[in-house]
Structures are given as C-alpha cells and as structure tokens.
Amino acid sequence: MLVLLAVNPSDYEQKYPEDPYGKEFEPEARVWKVYMDEAEVFDMELTEGWKDTVDVLLVFAGLFSAIVATLIGVSVQALQPDYLQVTVAILAELVAIQREMASGNSAAGVTPSSLSVDTLPAPTTGERWVNGLWFTSLAFALCTALIATIVKQWIQKYRAFTFGSTMDQVLHRQFRYMGLNSWRVPLVVDTLPSLIHISLFLFLAGLALFLVPL
Template sequence: MSGGRGRPSTFFGIRKGQAGVRGGATDYTKRYRKDLFGKEISSNGRFWLTYVDEALIFDEEMVEIYNDDINVLLVFAGLFSAVVSAFVIQSAQSLQPDNTAVSASLLIELVGYQRAASDTSSIPLSPFYPTISFSPSTTDVWVNSLWFISLTLSLITALVAVLTKQWLHQYISVISDISPRSQGRIRQCRYMGLKKWQVPVIIGFLPILLHISLFLFFFGLCIYLFAL
C-alpha cells in the first residue's frame, strides 16, 4: 500500500477506486459465487479471484502503455542508427590515409625518378613516403568521436528497449494451471520486482538517452559542415 502527494494511492499495485471497473465496485459478487464461512481467503476464494481479475486489468493497461512507448523508441532508434551509420562509414575514411592520393603521389614520384635518371637532378621526397606517419586533423577526430558515441548510445537504447519488452512480456504472462492464490502471489512478486529494478524509471530514461545521441550527432554535423 502506497500513496503520496501527486501520486495515486495503490493497494497491492492496484490503484484505489479502480477495482470493479468492469461492472461497478460490487460486480465481483455477481461474477463469483459466495464463499463458505471461514473459506473467504482460501486458495480458490473470491478474494483471490477478484484480485487476479483486477490485477490483470491493471497490468494489461500498464504494459500496453509501456509497450507503445518502447515501440516508438525502437522504430526511431533503428532509423536513426541507420542514418548515423551511413555518416560514420563515410567519415571514418578521413582517419586513414587516402589510398587514391597515395597511389597518385607515388606515380608522380615514379615519373620524377625517370626524369631524374636522364638529367641526374634531385628528386623531392613524396609527402606520402612510408617513413612519414599519417595524422588525421583535429576536426576529423572530433566529428568521428561524436558520431561514434552517438551511434553507440542509439544502439544501447535499442538494446535496453528490447530487453525491457522481454521483461514486460514475462511480467504479463499468465500461469493458468495453479490456484488463484498462487497466481496472485506470483503476480505480486513480479510487480515488486518491477518496482525494485526500477523498470518504469528505465523506460522513462530511454528517451533521454536517445536525445543525448541526437544532440551529439547534430553537434558533430555542425563541426563537419563548418569545416567544409
């Protein structure tokens, strides 16, 4: 049982006033037969039947909301990761020597050797001589670093979203071959685990992670365009 300012009070994970939403607050008296005296909270008692029924309504609504949010994030994260990957593939080439430019420079140097052989003149050293190490520009390093981090965060968001969907699927799964009391206890254990591991907080943090990824990508894009 919990409550507080700004948050609805709950009883065993079900909001107060939500019970009996199918047909009124006392609808359970019509759906389930009356218990024998002293058997009100037995394993098949009306109390547990009512709890399992109302908990299922609450859980289905909660999981549906979470799944809708996660599905939107998965679609956006997938499309965004594809876009960032295309930029990363292109920009990563700036971190390595341009093989085409190296081949052209060596070809020019070869022509210079042939000319020097005829008039014994000196041959200028190629800028791509093997002893000279290649060093990418600061702009290229910054742009690639930002885009790689952005892609990593986007993929992490998608991974956590998939794991959360699997968690919610296991949470909502119903075990029908046991008594209502056992179903109620299993459901309550799952609900407490959901709160203990802060699953709602994790789901709420995923958009923030994706926003950070977007910011890093656009920041790197601004640096890339400014350097053109």
C-alpha cells in the same frame, strides 16, 4: 417476458458468488478472483503504455543507428592515413624519373616527392570531434535499442499466463510485480527517451561540426 440481467464487471458481489463461511481465504475464494481482475486491468494499462513506448523507440533507434553508422563510414576515413595520396605521389615521381632517363638525363635532377607515410597530415581537431560525437551517439542509440529489447522481454514474462489455483496466480503475479519494482523497470522505461534524446543531440552537434568546413 424474459428479462436478461447483464453482469456488471465491476460488481464483484454479483459476478462471483459469496464464499461459504470459514472459506473466505481458500485457494479459489472470491477475494483472489477480485484481486486478479483488478490486477489484470492495472497490468494492462501499465504494460500497454510501456509496449507503445518501447516499440516506437526500437523503430527510431534502428533507423537512426543506420543513418549514423553510414555517416561514420564516411567521416572515419579522415582519421586514417590516405595511402592513395602517397601512392599517386610515388607513381608521379617514378614517371618523372623514367622520362629523365629516356631523355638521357640524370635521374638526380628529379625532385623527390615530399609526400610519404611519415609526412601525411594528421587528422584535425574538428575531424576528431566529429567522429567522437558520432561514435558516442551511435553507442547511445544501440544501448537504447538493447535496453528496449530487454524491457520488452520483461513485459512478456510479466504478462505470461500462470497455472494453478487463483491464489497461486495471485502470488505469482505479486512476485513478478515486486520483481519489476526491484529492477526499477518503470524508471528504466522512463529513462529510455532521454537516452535517445542524448544520442540525437550528439549527432546534431557532430553534424554541425562536419558541415562547418563545407
């Protein structure tokens, strides 16, 4: 009767043969292989959570930025002089002058238009606040998308395959892990949701001010 013994992935004494005496720290020693197996599990759990967070934020930031940019395209017109009103007023004045002259009357009797480039109403405080909040919200959303993209590149570089002996792979992996901590990548990933929350809060505040006069 043939009995098949399954190898327990966590039983490294069973998985990897014992090193010869005096070669416990050779480039292909068991200690390095055990380290790489444990590091693989640790890195998988660490980076998969980051990837899920970053992917969700990238999608949300992209859609949210498109919505904010569309509304900014409408609201920013309130900050610019409405030259169309001036043009309409001038045309109406010219028509009135032509009618007076056609009737044989003096054009001096036509009341000049009070609307000109210099007399256009300035943007209200509310309009300035709405645009300021929305522009700031868009900036936060774009910064979130940019940082999330950079984090995704960091993750890809961190998980990239390395060549060489098992000991060399251990050294490369440890070097990359120390780099992640030096650049505060865990803190950066944890901060990304806060940035998008601030962006959403600013947008809602601007939307409330935008809807007040309606």
